[in-house]
Amino acid sequence: MLKKILPILLALIGLGAGIGGGIVLRPDQEIVVIDPCGDVPAHDTHEAEVLEEGDDDASSEFEYVKLNNQFVVPDLDDGRVAAMVVLSLSLEAKTGAREAIYAREPKLRDAFLQVLFDHANTGGFKGAFTDSGTMNTLRTALTEIAQKTIGNQINDVLVIDIVRQDVK
Template sequence: MFRKLLPVVLALFGLISGLGAGLLFRPHPEMIEIDTSNEEGESDATHAHHNQETSVEGTNPAFEYVKLNNQFVIPNLEEGRVASMVVLTLSLETKQGLRESIYAREPKLRDAFLQVLFDHANTGGFQGNFTSSSSMTALRRALLEVAHKTLGPDVNDVLLLDIVRQDFD
């Protein structure tokens, strides 16, 4: 009887301790301080718009980021066999308001991106030190070029969010 209860008790203990740790270490919501002082006599709407534009340094409010729905899985071949798999997650930096248009044309964009990624893999781009600056720059440039051909000049950049290579022995 005890042997049958032991796995259940251990599972409950793990569940309860995991829940407790999750609650203990969860991030607390940051308090947002709103500056209502208006030293230059600007209207509140102008002041709020100015704060909105400069709230996050290094970002341009004229652009939005569109994450492509699925990852890209690229086989890396050596002597006709799959030696490794590369998984990438891509996002596009585009002008505001193009999200729906991009998602509507995503199948064509994914096809073009896959061709670039397969070409990169076939030329050895995912072998050795595949995350070197020169290799990643060449890949980004090729992806941006095909994004411009597919979606037009409204795409500002192609961002590599995640890249993982799983080698097989």
């Protein structure tokens, strides 16, 4: 009988100790936000402020709007998918433009995908696709289409993440 009760008793004691330890060692809610990149914590999950040296008003001019989903672009070779490219984009926009951007996000995503497909079809994601010249060409094309779609509220398009996975 003791052999059956002992494992249950030990499990309950371990569970109680684990819960008690979790409660005692719980961090303060103010210090829970950890940014491994060392970026300045944002007031909003989609926004970060950047201050340039000697310019205290730089943060009031622009806000950064992260587009909700990644972009997946096939890289074709002789009509077959040779690789998949995944990108995360953010927009540098005039302060207060966030709602207008999110309201037109489907149209903006469609325009961005067309630019990304054109870039892939001209070989932009082959070879050294992260070369600064290639990336500047892509950023310029994305910025132009964003300004055409949203208006002059867009200052720049930022490529936050880019990954290429070859398909075998």
